[in-house]
Amino acid sequence: MSDVLVEISDGVALLTLNRPERRNAFSGAMGRMLGDCYRRFDADDGVRVIVLTGTAPAFCAGADLSAGRETFASPTDDNFTASPVEPPAFDLRKPVIAAVNGHAIGIGLTIAMQADIRIVADDGKYAIPQVRRGVVPDAMSHWTVPHAAGMATAAEILLTGRTFDGREAVRLGLASRCLPAEEVLPAALEIARDIATNVAPMSAALSKRLLWDTARYGFTPQQVAAYETELHHRVMGTADAGEGVRAFLERRDPEWVAGVTADWKNLPWQ
Numbered sequence: 001m002s003d004v005l006v007e008i009s010d011g012v013a014l015l016t017l018n019r020p021e022r023r024n025a026f027s028g029a030m031g032r033m034l035g036d037c038y039r040r041f042d043a044d045d046g047v048r049v050i051v052l053t054g055t056a057p058a059f060c061a062g063a064d065l066s067a068g069r070e071t072f073a074s075p076t077d078d079n080f081t082a083s084p085v086e087p088p089a090f091d092l093r094k095p096v097i098a099a100v101n102g103h104a105i106g107i108g109l110t111i112a113m114q115a116d117i118r119i120v121a122d123d124g125k126y127a128i129p130q131v132r133r134g135v136v137p138d139a140m141s142h143w144t145v146p147h148a149a150g151m152a153t154a155a156e157i158l159l160t161g162r163t164f165d166g167r168e169a170v171r172l173g174l175a176s177r178c179l180p181a182e183e184v185l186p187a188a189l190e191i192a193r194d195i196a197t198n199v200a201p202m203s204a205a206l207s208k209r210l211l212w213d214t215a216r217y218g219f220t221p222q223q224v225a226a227y228e229t230e231l232h233h234r235v236m237g238t239a240d241a242g243e244g245v246r247a248f249l250e251r252r253d254p255e256w257v258a259g260v261t262a263d264w265k266n267l268p269w270q
Helices: 028-042 107-112 141-149 151-160 166-171 181-198 201-217 221-235 239-249
Strands: 004-009 012-017 049-054 096-100 117-121 177-179
Touching (some): 004 028, 012 028, 012 181, 049 181, 096 181, 107 141, 141 151, 166 177, 177 181, 201 221
Parallel strands (some): 049 096, 096 117, 117 177
C-alpha cells in the first residue's frame, strides 16, 4: 500500500497521506513520494491545482515515534535534512491546498504550512511540539509560520509547542477557515475545481511566484510594483487575456490555452 495515494480528476491532483494504522505518521518514504508527486504535477499541464489531505480521521500525526527513544537518534545518513519534502509546496507553480481534515502534529502541520491555502478541522488538534521532544521545528517552519501568522504568533507556537484546535488556528492566522472534519476535503476540492476551471494557469503561477518570492526576498513595494508591471506586459495581449474577458461577458467557462510548463519563461527577478 502506498504511503501517498494519488487521484487526478478535472485538473485537480488529490494527494492523500496514507498510513492510517499510524494516523498517517510521517516517514522518509512518505516525504520522498510527496516530493516526487509535487515535481511530477508541477510539470504536468493537465494538473492545475494540487490538494493535500490525509486518510481520515487524521491528517498527519507527525513523526513516526515507533522507534521510541531512538526516534531522534543522531542521523547516520549524510543526506539527512530537516526539510524532507523537496520541493516544498510553495516552490511549485501550481496552487496547493492543504485539506487538514484531522490532527496535524509536528511535521504534519509544518508541511501543511508550506501550502498556499489551508482549511482545518474545527475539532482537530494542532501543534508544532518539537521543542517538547528535545528537538527543533522543521520543514522551514521558522519561515513559513511567521510568514503566515506574524512573528508574535510564530514565537508562541514554535517556542511553547502547545496544542490548539482548528478554531484557534484560524484566529491565529495559520489557516483560512475551519470546518467540521468531514467537510474539510469537500470544501478544499470545491476551491480547487473553481481554480482549475476559472483561473488562468499562467496567471495563477505568476501570481503565486511573486507572492512567495516577495516574502522570500523581501521585495519593497516599489520592486513589487515594477515586477507586477513586467508580468502585465507578459500576459496582456495573450490569447488567455482575451479569453478571460470573453468568457466573463458570455457567462461561460473559459478555455485557457497557455500551459505553465510549455510556456514558462524565467521571471523578471531571476
